[in-house]
Amino acid sequence: MTPVRRIVRRPQSEPVGDWPAHWPPLLRRVHAARGSDARTAMPALSDLLPPQGLRGLDEAVALLRDAIARDAHILVVGDFDCDGATACAVGVRGLRLLGARRVSHAVPNRMVHGYGLTPALVEELATRQPDLVVTVDHGIACHAGIAAAKARGWQVLVTDHHLPGPTLPPADAIVDPNLPGDGFPSKALAGVGVIFYVLLALRAALGVQADLVSLLDLVAVGTVADLVPLDANNRALVGAGLRRLRAGKGCAGLQALIDVAGRRAATLTTADIGFAIAPRINAAGRLEDMGLGIECLLTDSPAQARELAEILHGINDERRAVQADMQDVAEAHLDGLDTRHAVCLFDPDWHPGVVGLVASKLKERLHRPAVAFAPAEPGSDILRGSARSIPGFHIRDALALVDARHPGLIPRFGGHAMAAGLTLARDAFAVFRDAFVQVACEQLDPALLTETLYSDGCLSPADLHIDNAVALRDGGHWGQGYPEPLFDGEFEVVDWRVLKDRHLKLELDAGGRRCNAIHFNGWTGEPPGTRVHLAYRLVPDDYRGGDAVQLVVVHRMPAA
Numbered sequence: 001m002t003p004v005r006r007i008v009r010r011p012q013s014e015p016v017g018d019w020p021a022h023w024p025p026l027l028r029r030v031h032a033a034r035g036s037d038a039r040t041a042m043p044a045l046s047d048l049l050p051p052q053g054l055r056g057l058d059e060a061v062a063l064l065r066d067a068i069a070r071d072a073h074i075l076v077v078g079d080f081d082c083d084g085a086t087a088c089a090v091g092v093r094g095l096r097l098l099g100a101r102r103v104s105h106a107v108p109n110r111m112v113h114g115y116g117l118t119p120a121l122v123e124e125l126a127t128r129q130p131d132l133v134v135t136v137d138h139g140i141a142c143h144a145g146i147a148a149a150k151a152r153g154w155q156v157l158v159t160d161h162h163l164p165g166p167t168l169p170p171a172d173a174i175v176d177p178n179l180p181g182d183g184f185p186s187k188a189l190a191g192v193g194v195i196f197y198v199l200l201a202l203r204a205a206l207g208v209q210a211d212l213v214s215l216l217d218l219v220a221v222g223t224v225a226d227l228v229p230l231d232a233n234n235r236a237l238v239g240a241g242l243r244r245l246r247a248g249k250g251c252a253g254l255q256a257l258i259d260v261a262g263r264r265a266a267t268l269t270t271a272d273i274g275f276a277i278a279p280r281i282n283a284a285g286r287l288e289d290m291g292l293g294i295e296c297l298l299t300d301s302p303a304q305a306r307e308l309a310e311i312l313h314g315i316n317d318e319r320r321a322v323q324a325d326m327q328d329v330a331e332a333h334l335d336g337l338d339t340r341h342a343v344c345l346f347d348p349d350w351h352p353g354v355v356g357l358v359a360s361k362l363k364e365r366l367h368r369p370a371v372a373f374a375p376a377e378p379g380s381d382i383l384r385g386s387a388r389s390i391p392g393f394h395i396r397d398a399l400a401l402v403d404a405r406h407p408g409l410i411p412r413f414g415g416h417a418m419a420a421g422l423t424l425a426r427d428a429f430a431v432f433r434d435a436f437v438q439v440a441c442e443q444l445d446p447a448l449l450t451e452t453l454y455s456d457g458c459l460s461p462a463d464l465h466i467d468n469a470v471a472l473r474d475g476g477h478w479g480q481g482y483p484e485p486l487f488d489g490e491f492e493v494v495d496w497r498v499l500k501d502r503h504l505k506l507e508l509d510a511g512g513r514r515c516n517a518i519h520f521n522g523w524t525g526e527p528p529g530t531r532v533h534l535a536y537r538l539v540p541d542d543y544r545g546g547d548a549v550q551l552v553v554v555h556r557m558p559a560a
Helices: 025-033 057-069 082-097 119-128 143-151 191-206 212-225 232-246 252-260 270-287 291-298 302-334 355-366 395-405 426-443 466-474
Strands: 005-009 074-077 103-106 132-136 155-159 173-175 343-346 370-375 382-388 412-415 419-425 451-455 487-499 503-510 513-519 531-540 549-558
Touching (some): 025 466, 057 074, 057 132, 057 155, 057 173, 057 191, 074 082, 074 119, 082 103, 082 191, 082 212, 082 291, 132 191, 143 155, 155 191, 191 212, 191 232, 212 232, 212 252, 232 252, 252 270, 252 291, 252 302, 270 291, 270 302, 291 302, 302 343, 302 355, 343 355, 343 426, 355 382, 370 426, 382 395, 382 426, 395 412, 395 419, 395 426, 466 531, 466 549, 487 513, 503 549
Parallel strands (some): 005 451, 074 132, 132 155, 155 173, 343 370, 513 549
Antiparallel strands (some): 412 419, 487 503, 487 531, 503 513, 531 549
């Protein structure tokens, strides 16, 4: 099944305000179409929302201030994805900058401990005798693990951004912008953003000078990687972090990862973070131990950072091979399956660390909510699942509805509108699959099942210029909720060829102007035709250099 796609042009707004003189009209037009004016298009750090309003912040600051004053052992417990790893590194580095001398870190192993601060992880950490445990990017659903930590006499501070369940865990303090009654204006902070805000408040309470801006490279990477909406507040954080990375001021680990990924720091984009940097950090948590990723982000030694980055690069190559095999199996599972509303798959040979990527690919391939399951460990009767959704279908709420209709069916779940995770007994898979598909059938508006590509309109031949391509690359922090510019139009196909049996390279004529285009994974086995309608992005052609530009094709169809 191939999803139906349609191209819809965004309503155009007249740019208002005193825009930077060097911004071309095209860039102003794109920002205005996203609801921004000259002030909000590229928010500065001075535009950052103040920490006040975050519920639980006073209690969190009091815990940390007291721990620093009495030289307590603070243990920062991360999560095994990129947001969790960067949040852990920010927590450790930030607390040390603020005067904490006894700070250590830990992270669960996906295969051994499961997700978050579990009783099994608490038992393993007991020999380290922490006084205060700080969870980052998790904790809001870790009732049993936090209870186990409290039973050992430890204090627990939860910093998280996931949606809470009906009850809160028994922590000493909880900071989460999505808590009921929380007054913080932005609910889109990633886990790394939450711990950064806690550190901002702690610095103010201590009245010390500490360069917390030095942590923003990590905040930017974690925020982009977690696919939280890039509202104005998150764009301020990401923009400041990107400026550090482009200036070569990122931590040693991120600079090494940029290098091994074959990217240029000076022109790094949010897309580079999402498609090149984050996957290499994530790979450690998927197949190995996220401890490797966190060590890479914590070291200040360029040599050690390079060594760890190379290891992460190799693990990522292995992850790609595992994912490709799993994706082939998933495609085979789809044969004869009813995918009109949703898809839910399980294979006993799949790896639990990669099912989230399989679910994402299924969601993209079908434009349907997708859940993929694997055994928690080889031969286990417990399944771990990852769910991904499409706009308009809140995946965590869907899981909550399944849970309400079938009490006890899902031992554990949590997540966001677009992504969630859960555990399941192996013999409950069929019941869950049917219940989930039923919820999707009931709640999905049929109009949502047609994928809509929102275009910023046509470009004239004169617009296909390097100055516009560079301005679009450097003049916005694009991502979830603030999408990268996309244009559409009709072109004559002058020449074409297939690259690596999958990609389609095109030479186009745009009203007398020749330009090159690439459609990744665009080869369908059929010639593209002599005239095509393309949805595309305008980018500098780094291969040709100079004034060359390239169209990166997102969607291709015959011209009308």
